[in-house]
Amino acid sequence: MSLSREQKLGGAFAASAYTLWGIAPLYFKQLNFIAAAEILVHRIVWSCLLLLVVLIALKQGAQLRQLLRQPKLILWLLFTSIILGANWGLFIWAVNSDHMLDASLGYYINPLLNVLLGMLFLGERLRPLQWLALGLATSGVVIQIVIFGSIPWVALALASSFAIYGLLRKKLAVEAITGLFVESLLLLPVALCYWWFYADSSAVNLLNNSVGLNLMLVAAAFVTTIPLLCFIAGARRLQLSTMGFFQYIGPSMMFFFGVWLYHEPLRPASLITFGFIWLALFIYTLDAWRRSRSQQRIRRSAVC
Numbered sequence: 001m002s003l004s005r006e007q008k009l010g011g012a013f014a015a016s017a018y019t020l021w022g023i024a025p026l027y028f029k030q031l032n033f034i035a036a037a038e039i040l041v042h043r044i045v046w047s048c049l050l051l052l053v054v055l056i057a058l059k060q061g062a063q064l065r066q067l068l069r070q071p072k073l074i075l076w077l078l079f080t081s082i083i084l085g086a087n088w089g090l091f092i093w094a095v096n097s098d099h100m101l102d103a104s105l106g107y108y109i110n111p112l113l114n115v116l117l118g119m120l121f122l123g124e125r126l127r128p129l130q131w132l133a134l135g136l137a138t139s140g141v142v143i144q145i146v147i148f149g150s151i152p153w154v155a156l157a158l159a160s161s162f163a164i165y166g167l168l169r170k171k172l173a174v175e176a177i178t179g180l181f182v183e184s185l186l187l188l189p190v191a192l193c194y195w196w197f198y199a200d201s202s203a204v205n206l207l208n209n210s211v212g213l214n215l216m217l218v219a220a221a222f223v224t225t226i227p228l229l230c231f232i233a234g235a236r237r238l239q240l241s242t243m244g245f246f247q248y249i250g251p252s253m254m255f256f257f258g259v260w261l262y263h264e265p266l267r268p269a270s271l272i273t274f275g276f277i278w279l280a281l282f283i284y285t286l287d288a289w290r291r292s293r294s295q296q297r298i299r300r301s302a303v304c
Contacts, residue, residue: 010237022253140276
């Protein structure tokens with residue numbers, strides 16, 4: 001298969017991943033009569049089962065056994081699983097509590113936080129345009145806090161939790177699917193205990209539900225896992241900078257759904273913050289595009 005074909009396939013996988021993440025709120029909205037914590041339980045339980053099937057299909061049992069023999073890594077994965085579970089739960093709550101715009105803002109901020117954490121913990125040096133992008137994003141949040149007295153805590157919590165999770169997983173020598181399965185497995189006892197002792201919605205007993213509702217609950221596994229598999233397939237075929245060009249699909253779709261489909265109010269404070277973030281992301285993307293073009297020219301020169 002030629003390189004260009006691989007890149008096209010990688011682009012298709014990347015676009016699919018971020019599009020599926022973008023439409024995920026539509027799925028969770030269909031379950032908004034169930035508490036966010038209970039939806040999270042289904043997301044953990046069914047994802048764990050689906051990931052087990054995927055691991056078996058990909059014949060990654062040896063990798064899993066090797067990982068389970070490393071208690072230090074398991075302890076780190078316990079920590080990342082807590083962060084991931086909190087991120088999942090907050091996202092579900094935000095979507096079903098009419099805070100989809102806050103969720104959108106959070107995932108717009110996330111790539112900029114990734115850059116900042118890369119500088120602080122991975123020794124990465126920021127280029128001038130990246131500093132400018134971070135400054136603009138920070139200014140947008142500060143203006144909202146100082147002038148309007150409103151802290152976008154949902155957006156900041158979603159962005160920071162996912163950025164910290166990504167940083168830790170980047171530092172851990174764990175394959176993506178195997179690691180996610182172990183994280184889901186570590187969360188499983190807590191999820192089952194909540195389901196058994198505390199969940200009290202009308203849908204808590206699967207035997208009393210309609211087939212359609214049960215299928216919707218089980219579909220939480222596919223909403224979680226399929227975008228991840230597409231993301232991994234895309235990341236293997238594309239440069240990280242190229243993947244970055246696709247990451248705004250998800251929050252842009254959330255923004256569209258929040259404003260035009262679910263009619264969430266776009267307050268002046270939020271609009272100003274969004275404006276600063278959009279400008280920051282434009283500069284960040286422009287810098288990434290220029291760097292990618294420069295690296296391509298260097299490689300072509302080396303080949304010649």
